[in-house]
Amino acid sequence: MRIRGSVFLSFLLLIFAQFLNNALPAQSVEFGQDATGDTNAVKVGGASGFVYSERIILTVGHVIESTGGLAYWERDGVIYKPGIVKIVGQKGYKVKKVIIPSTYVTPDYANNIIIDDLAIIILSEDIPLTKKAVIATEEQMRRFVKEKSKVELVGYGFTDGSQRNRPWEEIINRPPNKLTSTLISPEMVIQFYKQYPNVNWNKINKPGVYGIVQYRELQQSHICDGDSGSVFFVEEDNVRYVLGTTGLGLINNNCPPPERLYPFPSMSWIDPASKLLDLLSTAEKIVNEDKKREFANAEKVRIATELKAKQEAEAMAAALKKKTIRCFKGKLVKKVTAVKPVCPKGYAKKN
Numbered sequence: 001m002r003i004r005g006s007v008f009l010s011f012l013l014l015i016f017a018q019f020l021n022n023a024l025p026a027q028s029v030e031f032g033q034d035a036t037g038d039t040n041a042v043k044v045g046g047a048s049g050f051v052y053s054e055r056i057i058l059t060v061g062h063v064i065e066s067t068g069g070l071a072y073w074e075r076d077g078v079i080y081k082p083g084i085v086k087i088v089g090q091k092g093y094k095v096k097k098v099i100i101p102s103t104y105v106t107p108d109y110a111n112n113i114i115i116d117d118l119a120i121i122i123l124s125e126d127i128p129l130t131k132k133a134v135i136a137t138e139e140q141m142r143r144f145v146k147e148k149s150k151v152e153l154v155g156y157g158f159t160d161g162s163q164r165n166r167p168w169e170e171i172i173n174r175p176p177n178k179l180t181s182t183l184i185s186p187e188m189v190i191q192f193y194k195q196y197p198n199v200n201w202n203k204i205n206k207p208g209v210y211g212i213v214q215y216r217e218l219q220q221s222h223i224c225d226g227d228s229g230s231v232f233f234v235e236e237d238n239v240r241y242v243l244g245t246t247g248l249g250l251i252n253n254n255c256p257p258p259e260r261l262y263p264f265p266s267m268s269w270i271d272p273a274s275k276l277l278d279l280l281s282t283a284e285k286i287v288n289e290d291k292k293r294e295f296a297n298a299e300k301v302r303i304a305t306e307l308k309a310k311q312e313a314e315a316m317a318a319a320l321k322k323k324t325i326r327c328f329k330g331k332l333v334k335k336v337t338a339v340k341p342v343c344p345k346g347y348a349k350k351n
Contacts, residue, residue, distance in 0.1 A: 032177035041154035050231035054126035059229030136241040157227030179221035224255035244270035
């Protein structure tokens, strides 16, 4: 992911980082926590996504673009159930459609130009969903800032930059990991970067965006390659409030080796939720139409099945309907009732 800041080395930070490397154990996002089994995190190619509803997966445009594009995903794309490690033997949920904003352009990370890097994957069938997700409102985001609520992200990225050269089989079968941080307001983003005069303000001046700070030099959890498409969220009462997707923000260096740390933390920015809401509205209309069509088809099948069953039952009932006949032997008369009544030996039926 991506965006490298000024190549400016701080001798003091290098000494501090070396101290931390000796003092703190590395954890397995980079410096994150294992999140195998997470209910919303899914693999999207070699990157990440977030299950928003039974048929809607949130991710980012550059992940779709770099893994075959719309043509591939709408023809052969598959999403596996959330929280898995290995995909072998797992059920695949077929992708029906992918929506990317018409305003999206391939990100220019060198110049920090990221325009509407969003994407929504629509599935052909329901994927398991046990934790509800909603888009956080502006009021909620302000509250999360004030209360210093725990922000989380679960992604399928590397936990160490050295994993970039691993075989594809290892990359696609790695477990998800969790990042934890806090949210800062747009005003706080501006104040935050005033502490770092060497940062190119022209590259980071994004009015109105919230921020999530990742102090990699303090060995706190940090996004890495493959976390693109995952989602920052705050969980309350078993509901995950979506703040925004990864892919937008100033990354001073993307999980580099310790000797290449720079003198300012990384920042992930949160785009206005309205952009995501517009895409979601379109996706939800498609899903609703699909479900209406599926319901109508299911009703046709149900009605036809019930009619056939009724007809078969009536035919069977008619075939099984008992009859009564009268049988005579001289002056003796016997009544015989059966499905196919037959007179006893020595008796004759009279019409």
